[in-house]
Amino acid sequence: MVATGPTSGRLPGLLPELEVVRKDFPILERTVHDGLPLIYLDSANTSQKPQIVIDTMVDHLERHNANVARAMHALGAESTEAFESARDVVAGFIGAPERDEVIFTKNASEALNLVANTLAWARPSTSSGVDLSIGEGDVVVTTEMEHHSNIVPWQLLTERKGATLRWFGLTDDGRLDLSNVDELITEHTKVVTLTWVSNMLGTINPIADITRKAHAVGALVVVDASQAAPQLPIDLASMAPEERPDFVAFTGHKTVGPTGIGVLWGRREVLEQLPPFLGGGEMIETVRMERSTYAGIPHKFEAGTPPIVEAVGLGAALTYLGHLGMDAIHAHEQAITRYALEGLGTIKGLTVLGPLDAAQRGGAISFELEGVHPHDIAQVVDSRGVAIRAGHHCAKPAHARFGVQSSSRMSSYLYTTPAEIDALVEALEYTRSYFRLDG
Amino acid sequence: MSTQADLDAMYQEIILDHYKHPHHKGLRDPFEAEVHHVNPTCGDEVTLRVHLADGVVEDVSYDAVGCSISQASASVLTDLVIGKSVDDAMAVHADFLTLMQGKGTVEPDEDVLEDGIAFAGVAKFPARVKCALLSWMAWKDATAQSLDASGTEEK
Numbered sequence: 001m002v003a004t005g006p007t008s009g010r011l012p013g014l015l016p017e018l019e020v021v022r023k024d025f026p027i028l029e030r031t032v033h034d035g036l037p038l039i040y041l042d043s044a045n046t047s048q049k050p051q052i053v054i055d056t057m058v059d060h061l062e063r064h065n066a067n068v069a070r071a072m073h074a075l076g077a078e079s080t081e082a083f084e085s086a087r088d089v090v091a092g093f094i095g096a097p098e099r100d101e102v103i104f105t106k107n108a109s110e111a112l113n114l115v116a117n118t119l120a121w122a123r124p125s126t127s128s129g130v131d132l133s134i135g136e137g138d139v140v141v142t143t144e145m146e147h148h149s150n151i152v153p154w155q156l157l158t159e160r161k162g163a164t165l166r167w168f169g170l171t172d173d174g175r176l177d178l179s180n181v182d183e184l185i186t187e188h189t190k191v192v193t194l195t196w197v198s199n200m201l202g203t204i205n206p207i208a209d210i211t212r213k214a215h216a217v218g219a220l221v222v223v224d225a226s227q228a229a230p231q232l233p234i235d236l237a238s239m240a241p242e243e244r245p246d247f248v249a250f251t252g253h254k255t256v257g258p259t260g261i262g263v264l265w266g267r268r269e270v271l272e273q274l275p276p277f278l279g280g281g282e283m284i285e286t287v288r289m290e291r292s293t294y295a296g297i298p299h300k301f302e303a304g305t306p307p308i309v310e311a312v313g314l315g316a317a318l319t320y321l322g323h324l325g326m327d328a329i330h331a332h333e334q335a336i337t338r339y340a341l342e343g344l345g346t347i348k349g350l351t352v353l354g355p356l357d358a359a360q361r362g363g364a365i366s367f368e369l370e371g372v373h374p375h376d377i378a379q380v381v382d383s384r385g386v387a388i389r390a391g392h393h394c395a396k397p398a399h400a401r402f403g404v405q406s407s408s409r410m411s412s413y414l415y416t417t418p419a420e421i422d423a424l425v426e427a428l429e430y431t432r433s434y435f436r437l438d439g
Numbered sequence: 440m441s442t443q444a445d446l447d448a449m450y451q452e453i454i455l456d457h458y459k460h461p462h463h464k465g466l467r468d469p470f471e472a473e474v475h476h477v478n479p480t481c482g483d484e485v486t487l488r489v490h491l492a493d494g495v496v497e498d499v500s501y502d503a504v505g506c507s508i509s510q511a512s513a514s515v516l517t518d519l520v521i522g523k524s525v526d527d528a529m530a531v532h533a534d535f536l537t538l539m540q541g542k543g544t545v546e547p548d549e550d551v552l553e554d555g556i557a558f559a560g561v562a563k564f565p566a567r568v569k570c571a572l573l574s575w576m577a578w579k580d581a582t583a584q585s586l587d588a589s590g591t592e593e594k
């Protein structure tokens with residue numbers, strides 16, 4: 001049974017003017033496999049780009065291209081202005097208390113590695129400030145639902161420093177198991193790192209609560225907002241300081257921006273105390289052969305020529321999201337997610353991994369279909385123009401927790417329509433018949 | 440060719456049969472080498488054992504989790520190599536590799552590859568070639584290790 005109907009186009013909560021919004025994304029007009037309309041349900045992997053992002057990047061390359069900060073000419077000034085304005089846009093988008101706390105990286109993975117590496121290099125402080133160094137007896141806490149990008153850097157850190165990595169487990173319905181929070185977050189805990197929204201289970205984590213607990217024991221909190229930034233309104237400045245994380249990372253390509261650009265926001269006092277990440281141009285104050293002194297934040301963490309046009313593209317992307325309104329985008333995602341959970345629920349043998357309440361989850365829905373391997377599902381639905389992901393979605397521990405090797409994942413975004421969900425449901429029914437599973 | 444025809448070319452009846460009723464599945468003794476191979480992009484895994492005696496592949500046993508293509512290909516592999524001399528089995532391996540890496544342009548020889556010719560359609564889907572080759576690569580690795588082990592014993 002396919003849940004289509006005349007009302008499906010007008011679900012409450014959908015973005016008004018959805019058809020107009022879709023026109024902003026040229027790729028949504030293309031066809032695949034000789035004429036099938038593209039049904040792109042892999043936005044948690046990477047989002048599609050609106051024309052304004054493409055045009056802004058082309059315009060920058062055609063008219064304003066020059067290196068930033070070091071070119072003393074008209075184009076250099078224009079390019080620097082465009083690059084630094086993008087930083088202002090990012091700061092506004094996440095409500096950063098200060099724009100200089102926004103560091104450009106190449107993606108979320110690099111942002112998370114920046115934090116883990118500089119913490120590994122931090123020396124025990126002699127005079128003022130908190131001691132950021134991590135050593136034997138210290139604990140770093142992560143969770144079983146992290147993307148590999150927020151597990152491996154912390155494994156490397158704790159292995160190098162002789163510290164211990166511990167993690168929150170998961171409940172059967174795909175939430176963090178907080179029953180042992182007081183054993184995990186103790187005076188030995190130096191860092192608590194977790195994802196805001198799970199890329200596999202869709203779960204939205206209680207960031208403020210966990211941050212308050214971590215801050216109470218003096219631990220730093222690092223949040224992977226790769227899946228949150230695209231769909232949740234974020235306003236760091238309005239969070240109570242004890243509930244505001246110390247670091248927030250996200251990646252540009254999931255927020256309708258280009259690849260090659262990511263963001264690390266960090267609290268000024270911590271960023272100032274951390275040693276530099278990479279050495280090179282731009283990150284210095286002065287260089288002598290014996291030793292150098294470093295630039296202030298953010299440039300201290302941005303060695304070398306940055307991804308300029310990518311940052312400019314990200315600025316355009318976040319401006320675009322701002323115009324649509326993050327509250328409206330969030331409502332749209334919830335409406336589509338609710339509709340998708342209903343539709344998937346009609347398919348025999350299909351099990352959703354993660355919370356079933358759309359109000360408490362993001363737009364990535366992983367599922368299993370009894371009797372068909374995720375690869376085979378993705379292949380068959382692709383033959384009908386439907387793009388979903390199959391595999392472990394870079395979250396092997398979370399899959400292991402649920403006793404599965406891999407899963408299929410559909411992920412919607414601001415341009416997804418109910419009709420596209422209908423098409424997925426129909427393609428999954430077709431998959432069942434293709435593999436001759438009983439009616 | 441239409442998408443549907445491509446899809447049907449990949450999911451041949453023979454492949455689906457091997458998937459549903461795999462041959463020689465399970466881990467058995469004796470063996471000289473056991474390997475564990477993983478397809479890192481999708482997480483498919485195979486544990487595979489090889490037992491050689493007097494230059495002949497006496498047994499290949501395996502335990503695998505993965506898609507229909509990777510499971511069926513492990514089943515076909517064991518049918519093709521068990522009972523052959525190592526040299527002949529390596530020749531079959533080379534032919535299967537050529538077929539899979541041929542992007543759909545290689546005409547398979549049924550006399551050599553038997554049920555393996557059904558994988559010709561998979562060669563057109565670059566993302567799936569790795570699935571088809573997972574157990575074959577594991578077998579080659581395990582066989583090389585078995586040969587090394589027996590080589591040192593004989594010395």
Ligand SMILES: Cc1ncc(COP(=O)(O)O)c(C=O)c1O
Pocket residue numbers: 044045107108109110147149150195197198199224226227251394
């Ligand atoms: C939750 C989460 N964290 C981190 C990442 C890594 O992003 P990137 O590969 O752009 O560094 C992703 C995306 O794949 C993600 O979904």
